[in-house]
Amino acid sequence: MSELKHPSDEEDVKRHAAANGASHDVPPPYDAASTSGEVVCPPHTTERKITTRIDMYIIPFVSILYLMAFLDRVNIGNARAFGLEDELGLGGVEYNTALTIFFVPYIICEIPSNILMKHFSPRVWLSLCCIGFGAVTVFQGLVRSYGGLLTTRFFLGLFESAMFPGCFYLLSTWYRRHEAQKRFSLFFSSTSLAGAFGGLLASGIGKMDYVRDYRGWRWIFIIEGSFTVVLGVIFLFTFPSFPEQATWLRDDEREFVKARLRASQGESGAERKITLRDVRTVMSDYKIWLGAFMYFGLIVPAYSYAYFAPTIIQSYKYDAITTQLRSVPPWVVSFGFSMVVAVFSDWAKHRFLFVIGSISIAIAGFAILINVHDNLQVQYAALFLTCMGTYAAMPVIVCWFNMNLAGHHRRAIGSAWQIGFGNIGGIISTYSFVKSDGPFFTKGYAICVSFICLSIVASILYAAAITWENKKRSKQVHDLNLTESEKMDLGDMNPEFRYML
Template sequence: MAISQPPAQPGPPPQDVEKAAHHHRGSSSSSIGITAPPPPAPVECPPHTTPRRLTTRIDLHLVPFVIILYLMAFLDRVNIANARAFGLEADLGLSGTQFNTALTIFFVPYILFEIPSNILLKKISPRIWLSGCCIGFGFVTMMQGLVQNYAGILVTRFLLGLFECGMFPGCFYLLGMWYRREEAQKRFSLFFSSTSLAGAFGGLLASGLGSMDYMRGYRGWRWIFLVEGAATVVIGAIFLFTFPGFVEEAKWLRDDERDYIKARLHADQGHSAAERSITLKDVGKVMSDYKVWLGGFMYFGIIVPAYSYAYFSPTIVQSYGYDKIQTQLHSVPPWAVAFVFAMIIATASDWFKHRFLFTVGPICISISGFAILLNVHDNLPVQYAALVLICMGMYSAMPIQVCWFNMNLGGHHRRAVGSAWQIGFGNIGGIIATYSFVGGDFHKGYIICVSFICLSALSCIVYAVAIMAENKKKARQTLDEGMTEQERAELGVSFFTISTKGKCVC
């Protein structure tokens, strides 16, 4: 890695130089500034390329893979809602809250094994671990298409949660170890918007597969599971040979490119400590930080309405008087609008280098949608528009929350544990969501959803206040306090920011 010397005379920096101290420059009205030591020497980009070209290469080698992986995971997770519209409950003899219980059991292993999954991901490598899990949950999805009773659907849903537990936190963890904070949000939101694409694509696919009713003796809902699960298995097998890993494992990078990427990530996020295994002591240190708990509550609050929408929106749309095929087709537009809006919000968030307002703003849009549904009961266009507001608000706020929290965690250990904790704890809300619309009581479900999304907004506000307090505290202290770089990595370096401009090392 080449380190250029500071110029003797002031002048404009070379175009191929990334300023390692970018975040130490003066703060603005949207950032929290601190007193910082003199900036380190600039990090020089290899002469044969440019930072923009290198970032584009990273995008092409990383983002499409995580998008496809999570799209298939989310599709296999929520396609049970589409299958329900085609007679799953009647064929399996489900009654009362048995369908809700089948949804709930998915979250038991999904919550419990997220932190162990991220630890194994770092130990084994993303390519082998995430690809193997993809094959696993694809096969289980196929088995859902062959179950004959309530016990069968419970077992397959449990195994589905076990294989899927590492997908979401693992991909966010992987993305966070490639991108700087100021360029991360668009990639995080594009990845997260796989959920919107899965919702839209799932509705279209279900409308086609459902029309295969009784083909070769199988009901339409069985074909939904069989075809989508088989596609996932094939993709997982391909990913075993092609899925990307961490920077240290990237064989498609030259040595000088790899050194440059690690150097600029070090300048932005601190020492990653990738060479050391994660221990229980590391987990304890991360969990002793109250801000980590706030990150969990942010996600927990928004998960309840998000999963409620994912699992029950076909039921809500069907209550408007549409037949089975029209129900699937009318479930597509809200997801499509959510995808576009999420990317607009993400681009604006990166442009303004700010996270807080771009989290709370979309949450308020969702709250307005729920308010409409709670008060309007006889105007179908307005009710349908409210569903669009709910979907676009939630699924644009969620990736901002996760990126904001993850990029405030420095190093492999804090990010592996912290990201898995946020997603794992947050998905407890998924259990609540599965019982939010019991017996078709939509009014009660809307009340539950709006209550929890308000909890998410409150947690975001408290998290922002905690960041400001932490930054003021650290501004009065010596940043390094005599610690070596390795010692700071052992403690877990974090960057607590409301925006991506000012940073506090603690």
């Protein structure tokens, strides 16, 4: 596997000056691969500058998009604190069922959505879906019955099924494996920002109670959904696509980006159509299932916290406005901790121990919540630990798994499967915290710990599997005379590919 050459800025200036001395009109010839097999940066720029441009063009778009998606998904928890259940006459577990119905299309449609995104391009597909779930959120604020709430939640799940796997798929096509975690965590941490922003926004919007005869919970959906629709229209003209479609890069820069990705991950096969045979082949790999269970185990505590944090905090006898404000700090701290974990994980070029360490923090938080019921300060501090640990481990798991998949077809299918299967845990989380279990919610906390332990077991098995696979491949003959097409079809199953631990 070829190594990347990182020319210094000084060397590039010299090369650029020499090129200008030779000719002011004709740029020097450029080939992504030198005769020595190294990947060489175009002479007019540096690799760091190109990577920074990619960051500035990709990360803000996907982060803002998913921030709005997650906000529109979980703001029902904020709306609940402002009287949604009372006005719609919800009783028993009807609120929990409204949460559950979201996950039915969300789970089923994720693999088809990634296939459609590859066909239409991320700019078109993700932007249209953004407009769709924004409009549905507005309608959610206009419903008059339980049936209307169920209908809007179903279509919200349908449109949002494109967001999470689609954005992770897009990110994985731009970055090499050892530099991806910071970007994955920054994107994923938009969920933490959404949680914090949602609490602040709800505390303000909630004061619009009875404006134009609408309760405050309706304005939460209407205002946030309207903003999302406007954002989706803007994204339809500005959202980024795959490297092969990046018109904002020069031809030589685009070729360099593709070459550095090939050196890290192998052939992408971007032009290759995904077939049912590809789906069957990918799904027959046991590591794909382990990756799904790693994520599945953390989805239960993640959505439990996202949906029910306002309910838990309100059980500490705070009023509606104070509840929203108290929900903000754990999300903010979680964002900072997530980025610290990501930076050190990329620096160490390692994922497994960072997953286990973060998960352990989440378990400590839930253990406190199960056992402490008479100290509000300790209980509130435990919410920080659960949020920090869960939301720091999840992006590491997703990045670890995605960047160990090579080729567009394996990554499109594998990433969507991990997210789709994992979100079955979202259904479990919606029934983990029911009103009758308050104010201690011991059963809900115990369920979260159980599924976190499942994630730990799956992570250990996945780490053992890829370690064994790497050792086996290191003993094989490297020159297998495979064609580029055969390497592309094999993806990470190519004997020359090495998994990242």
